[in-house]
Amino acid sequence: MRLGDPVIPLSLERFRLLRDLINRRFGIFFSDDDRYLVESRLSERLIHLDLLSFDDYYHYLQYHQDGEHELERGAEILTTNETYFFREEYQLKAFSQEILPELHERLINKRRMMIWSAGCSSGEEAYTIAMLVRDSGLFHGWDVRIFGSDISARMLAKARRGIFGTSAFRATSEDLQRRHFNPAQGSLQVNEDIRVLCHFGRLNLLDEEKIIFVGRADVVLCRNVLIYFDKRSKSRALSIIYDRLNDDGYLLLGHTESLLNLSTAFELVHLRNDLVYRRPKAGSDGF
Amino acid sequence: MKKLARRIADSSPEVRRRAVRELGAIPMKDSIDLILVALADDDWRVRKETVSVLSDVPCDSDVVGRLVEALVQNDNVGLRNASAEALATMGGDAVTILSDRMGSLGAQDRKVALEVIGRSGDPRSGDMLISHLKDPDANVRVCTAELLGEQGGGEALDALMECVDKSDYLLTLAALQSLNKLGARIPWRKLEDLSDDPILGSEILFAMGRSAQPEAASIIVKNIPEEPAAVRSLELLHGDSNRTAKAVELALKNADEIVHETLAAIVSQEETIDQRAAVRCLMWSRRIESLPLLVSLVSDETMHRVIVEGLSDWGEPAFAALEEMLPTLDGRPLASVVGLLARILDEEQGRSKAALFIAYLHSSNIAVATAAAGAVARFGNEGVIPRLIEMSAFEDKRVRRAAGHALVQVGCRVPGAVRDRLLQMEITGLGGIEICRVFEVVGRPEDTSALAGALSSPIPELRRASLSSLAAIAGSAAVDTISLAMTDEDMGVRMAAAFALARIGPAAAETIVSAIHTTQGPLKAALVRALGRVGHIEAPAILKGLCRESSEVAMAALEAMRNLELAPGELQYEILNHDDSEVVKKALLFLGSAVSGQRIVALLKHPAWDVRLAAVDRLSFGEYRDPEISVELEARLRDEKDDLVRAAIEHALEERKGVK
Numbered sequence: 025m026r027l028g029d030p031v032i033p034l035s036l037e038r039f040r041l042l043r044d045l046i047n048r049r050f051g052i053f054f055s056d057d058d059r060y061l062v063e064s065r066l067s068e069r070l071i072h073l074d075l076l077s078f079d080d081y082y083h084y085l086q087y088h089q090d091g092e093h094e095l096e097r098g099a100e101i102l103t104t105n106e107t108y109f110f111r112e113e114y115q116l117k118a119f120s121q122e123i124l125p126e127l128h129e130r131l132i133n134k135r136r137m138m139i140w141s142a143g144c145s146s147g148e149e150a151y152t153i154a155m156l157v158r159d160s161g162l163f164h165g166w167d168v169r170i171f172g173s174d175i176s177a178r179m180l181a182k183a184r185r186g187i188f189g190t191s192a193f194r195a196t197s198e199d200l201q202r203r204h205f206n207p208a209q210g211s212l213q214v215n216e217d218i219r220v221l222c223h224f225g226r227l228n229l230l231d232e233e234k235i236i237f238v239g240r241a242d243v244v245l246c247r248n249v250l251i252y253f254d255k256r257s258k259s260r261a262l263s264i265i266y267d268r269l270n271d272d273g274y275l276l277l278g279h280t281e282s283l284l285n286l287s288t289a290f291e292l293v294h295l296r297n298d299l300v301y302r303r304p305k306a307g308s309d310g311f
Numbered sequence: 312m313k314k315l316a317r318r319i320a321d322s323s324p325e326v327r328r329r330a331v332r333e334l335g336a337i338p339m340k341d342s343i344d345l346i347l348v349a350l351a352d353d354d355w356r357v358r359k360e361t362v363s364v365l366s367d368v369p370c371d372s373d374v375v376g377r378l379v380e381a382l383v384q385n386d387n388v389g390l391r392n393a394s395a396e397a398l399a400t401m402g403g404d405a406v407t408i409l410s411d412r413m414g415s416l417g418a419q420d421r422k423v424a425l426e427v428i429g430r431s432g433d434p435r436s437g438d439m440l441i442s443h444l445k446d447p448d449a450n451v452r453v454c455t456a457e458l459l460g461e462q463g464g465g466e467a468l469d470a471l472m473e474c475v476d477k478s479d480y481l482l483t484l485a486a487l488q489s490l491n492k493l494g495a496r497i498p499w500r501k502l503e504d505l506s507d508d509p510i511l512g513s514e515i516l517f518a519m520g521r522s523a524q525p526e527a528a529s530i531i532v533k534n535i536p537e538e539p540a541a542v543r544s545l546e547l548l549h550g551d552s553n554r555t556a557k558a559v560e561l562a563l564k565n566a567d568e569i570v571h572e573t574l575a576a577i578v579s580q581e582e583t584i585d586q587r588a589a590v591r592c593l594m595w596s597r598r599i600e601s602l603p604l605l606v607s608l609v610s611d612e613t614m615h616r617v618i619v620e621g622l623s624d625w626g627e628p629a630f631a632a633l634e635e636m637l638p639t640l641d642g643r644p645l646a647s648v649v650g651l652l653a654r655i656l657d658e659e660q661g662r663s664k665a666a667l668f669i670a671y672l673h674s675s676n677i678a679v680a681t682a683a684a685g686a687v688a689r690f691g692n693e694g695v696i697p698r699l700i701e702m703s704a705f706e707d708k709r710v711r712r713a714a715g716h717a718l719v720q721v722g723c724r725v726p727g728a729v730r731d732r733l734l735q736m737e738i739t740g741l742g743g744i745e746i747c748r749v750f751e752v753v754g755r756p757e758d759t760s761a762l763a764g765a766l767s768s769p770i771p772e773l774r775r776a777s778l779s780s781l782a783a784i785a786g787s788a789a790v791d792t793i794s795l796a797m798t799d800e801d802m803g804v805r806m807a808a809a810f811a812l813a814r815i816g817p818a819a820a821e822t823i824v825s826a827i828h829t830t831q832g833p834l835k836a837a838l839v840r841a842l843g844r845v846g847h848i849e850a851p852a853i854l855k856g857l858c859r860e861s862s863e864v865a866m867a868a869l870e871a872m873r874n875l876e877l878a879p880g881e882l883q884y885e886i887l888n889h890d891d892s893e894v895v896k897k898a899l900l901f902l903g904s905a906v907s908g909q910r911i912v913a914l915l916k917h918p919a920w921d922v923r924l925a926a927v928d929r930l931s932f933g934e935y936r937d938p939e940i941s942v943e944l945e946a947r948l949r950d951e952k953d954d955l956v957r958a959a960i961e962h963a964l965e966e967r968k969g970v971k
């Protein structure tokens with residue numbers, strides 16, 4: 025939406041209907057205060073679809089054959105995709121110095137490791153993890169798969185291209201930049217040896233059916249995603265993630281997030297560098 | 312009646328036409344006067360309607376007699392043609408009256424009468440026509456010969472054959488035409504007699520083409536400058552036997568220069584039916600001088616095969632001449648010759664010229680390099696790999712494809728060398744697509760990491776190609792990775808993932824089954840087909856659930872059932888109740904005798920006529936012997952409104968009687 029584009033008025037009542045639609049499907053929740061944000065961002069979609077009012081838009085979402093896809097596009101515009109390389113240093117330190125060595129030991133027989141970045145946005149998180157895996161020097165010749173998923177096709181396309189501008193590097197040392205990136209089109213592109221570890225896919229965290237394609241993960245990063253969800257959706261998402269984790273598999277949340285009052289299924293693990301969650305071995309109580 | 316008469320004279324053709332329709336309901340003896348008026352109408356639609364009324368109602372001999380009168384009058388051509396048409400539809404009666412009257416008719420009327428007889432389909436018509444081959448009037452004889460050419464049959468052929476002699480040129484020409492049309496073979500001595508007659512021209516040459524006589528070759532060849540169409544008769548003659556083929560080739564080799572010039576001229580005229588035949592003649596004459604002309608045609612798809620096959624038969628002289636041409640050419644013509652050599656040389660000859668092809672592989676002209684890629688696909692070894700890899704990343708898609716194809720072929724011969732090269736490179740960009748295909752042939756299970764980059768490429772086509780490659784080389788170890796690709800935002804990639812899973816086999820069954828439940832539309836259909844390939848213990852239950860889904864999914868389920876040879880009763884019941892009649896028909900076809908007679912009988916009342924028809928067709932098979940079924944068919948026949956279905960039921964009942 026550009027400055028000066030018209031804004032189509034969204035009544036509180038309609039706002040709540042739309043909000044609930046998005047919430048049921050994707051978990052993201054908007055409070056009444058967000059109404060004007062939703063109004064101004066979604067106006068672009070209405071104009072694009074030649075719709076005159078939010079009544080029409082709601083109707084479109086519900087009954088048009090393309091309604092499902094449109095809801096995805098709407099949600100895509102409304103979500104925050106903010107992300108950057110090497111975000112949350114302490115946690116990453118715990119990951120590379122404590123979790124990776126432990127996984128190396130645990131999985132040495134299978135030589136397979138799967139890490140899932142759920143809500144990966146434009147891919148910086150997944151690539152960061154791939155760099156840490158490579159730099160650990162522990163997994164040479166292993167079948168390592170890092171899977172980034174998001175609902176935004178636009179973000180996934182960016183992730184696949186692997187070319188990033190300066191704001192993505194606000195927490196990346198020059199040394200890391202030099203080692204893992206190459207100049208491309210005036211920006212920096214992630215090196216091939218890192219890209220080959222990463223796979224991307226479009227997946228709604230609440231889509232219990234499609235989520236099975238993820239298989240089983242040894243670590244799930246779901247950072248700064250659930251903070252936009254309401255409590256019920258958070259619980260649902262956590263239960264889904266729980267099912268996707270191997271026994272003793274780790275769950276890493278954003279540093280402002282915790283499972284307090286949400287889930288008792290995970291155990292809290294005190295690492296030297298950070299606190300993280302873990303799926304207990306089978307036999308312990310789950311959901 | 313008066314009213315109708317007034318309307319038959321109305322000024323509007325549409326009013327007149329409707330009036331004619333109503334005339335059909337009145338006994339013919341009362342309406343015949345008006346009918347004849349209508350048959351003479353100015354407007355063709357009215358005449359046509361009248362003919363149709365006449366063919367629908369029974370006519371007594373009076374009526375036929377009146378029509379015959381109308382036929383032999385000379386004032387009104389429209390009336391005459393319309394009555395001819397009407398009489399032809401009446402068959403027997405008309406033929407009897409016409410033959411009775413023939414003696415009293417003039418020549419022109421006899422011709423018209425014979426045309427009616429010829430078209431009547433009456434069994435007597437052949438004999439009657441044959442007798443008029445001796446008609447005193449020349450025009451009638453010629454016309455009769457033409458009519459016999461349309462009718463055919465053994466007796467007609469014999470009679471026409473009799474007419475071929477020197478005594479009556481016009482009749483001979485007509486008889487030759489008819490015999491050629493019927494594909495008859497005329498005895499050589501007759502043709503030989505006529506061979507120097509200029510009027511008979513191309514017809515006699517065509518007849519000679521069919522004569523199977525080696526002597527015909529030189530006569531036809533000699534006549535090519537006068538009758539270029541004769542090239543087609545040479546083609547016929549050549550195809551008859553080894554002896555005639557040899558004779559044709561020899562005659563062409565010894566032919567005068569003017570014959571070759573004519574052939575070249577025919578070849579240069581584009582898109583005539585004679586062009587192909589003339590090209591073949593040039594191939595048979597094996598004259599090096601024709602090579603440039605032939606080469607110029609290689610890129611024409613319709614000629615390509617003829618030329619490649621023909622030149623391979625020439626052997627060494629052609630190869631040498633083509634090679635000599637090479638330095639004098641560039642661009643497209645050069646590419647044509649390189650491509651030609653790539654196809655006609657055998658392995659040994661090709662390998663001995665490998666250096667030549669490799670040189671052209673490095674040509675800056677894309678067409679030449681592409682043609683050379685075709686050659687090294689057959690004759691190349693390690694040496695060509697780097698250049699082919701380079702070409703596989705070219706902008707032009709045809710070059711990429713040719714290079715990829717060549718790499719696959721070279722990979723079949725020296726897999727190790729190709730693989731080593733591929734493992735050293737990054738698989739990216741559009742060129743990666745070809746490389747993935749090559750990997751399918753030369754890759755080993757431990758090479759999957761080389762494909763990883765392609766799997767996460769921003770180019771969907773490359774992701775697709777890498778999935779298929781991955782499935783081919785890694786098999787069951789690739790299931791998890793392919794499963795991730797089922798979440799790809801590109802539909803084509805998800806489809807490719809479904810195909811890849813099918814390719815892996817039983818190890819992918821679980822993933823396929825879960826994926827079926829989460830997808831819709833074409834992707835779901837692809838997964839269901841995949842299930843049909845790999846099988847699963849729960850397949851019957853899963854397929855049953857799919858039988859009522861959209862047509863494309865139900866069709867896929869049906870294919871899966873067939874592949875897995877699963878057709879338990881409740882599954883059949885579901886699929887035969889699908890809303891889409893195409894699905895039901897396909898189910899009848901696919902499930903074959905697995906469907907019980909009772910179930911098919913139930914379909915006899917299906918709302919769609921095509922399903923009823925398919926059901927009836929199946930019941931006419933010997934497998935369904937239960938006499939109860941015949942009773943059901945008879946019952947259906949009483950209610951059935953659709954003509955096609957009725958006819959099929961009658962046929963089925965006949966068949967069933969035969970079986971018992």
Ligand SMILES: C[S@@+](CC[C@H](N)C(=O)[O-])C[C@H]1O[C@@H](n2cnc3c(N)ncnc32)[C@H](O)[C@@H]1O
Pocket residue numbers: 049050051052103104105106107108111142143144145146149173174175176179227228229230246247248249278
């Ligand atoms: C703020 S970004 C976080 C990116 C990254 N994890 C990080 O911490 O830097 C949140 C992402 O979650 C995605 N998201 C929101 N709801 C989602 C859902 N239901 N399923 C999958 N992704 C979702 C958004 O599209 C957005 O790209």
